Amino acid sequence: MLALFQALEKFLKLLVTFANGLMLVLVFIQVITRYVFSWTPAWGEELxxxxxxxxxxxxMPLVASYGGHMCIETLTSRVKGATLKFLNIVADIFSIIFLGIMVYYGCIMVARTSFQTSPAMQLPMSYVYVVIPFGCAVMLIYVIINLIKTLQTPASEIKPKGSE
Structure with a gap:
């Protein structure tokens, strides 16, 4: 199971790096074509x-796997032990609820937009929105794993998130 998560994490890192690079190139081309040629391809901005x-x-799942998501550090940096463990458990439970809602309604949105196409590229909009339930589902798995680890760890060994 650990090998599967490592492969998924590696794939997500590769995909995010590629998408960031492609986005950088597209925006650079948009700027050049706008100021040099006074014309921009509509599909570039959309993509x-x-x-x-x-x-x-x-x-989102990559950041969650490192425990790097936002937390109220002014509160968590001042508490230790059982109180910190309780706060981490509550935060994970609320995250699980929120991510479950995002996965559910994300799937509904993908189904509802399967008949719509984007204006410039004529791409089915469900291709754009499918990443919402996917990303939230993967993050949900990481949060559940984190909750299990928190429940198994003695309160005296709990550290604030991001300080590991």
């Missing part, structure tokens, strides 16, 4: 926008 959505939702 860059969709790549940005993909980068965001594919990066």
């Amino acid at each position: 860059a926008r969709y790549l940005f959505v993909w980068v965001v939702f594919l990066s």
Whole structure:
């Protein structure tokens, strides 16, 4: 199972890196064509926008796997032991609920947009939105794993997230 998660993480890193690079090139070309030729291809801006959505939702699980998501550090840096463990458990439970909602409604959105196409590229919009339930589902798995680890760790060994 660990090998599967490592392969998934490696694939996500590769995909995010490629999408970021492609987005950089597209935006650079958009700027050059706008100021040099006073013309920009409509598909370039649209593709860059969709790549940005993909980068965001594919990066979320990667950040979650490192425990790097936002937390209220002013609170968690001041508590230790059982209180910190309790706060981490509550945060993970709320994250699981939120991500479950995102996966559910993301799937509904993908189904509803399967008949719509993007204006410039004529790409089915479900291709754009499929990353939302996918990214949230992968992140949900990481949060569940983190919750299990937190529950198994003695309160005296719990450290604030991101300090590992």
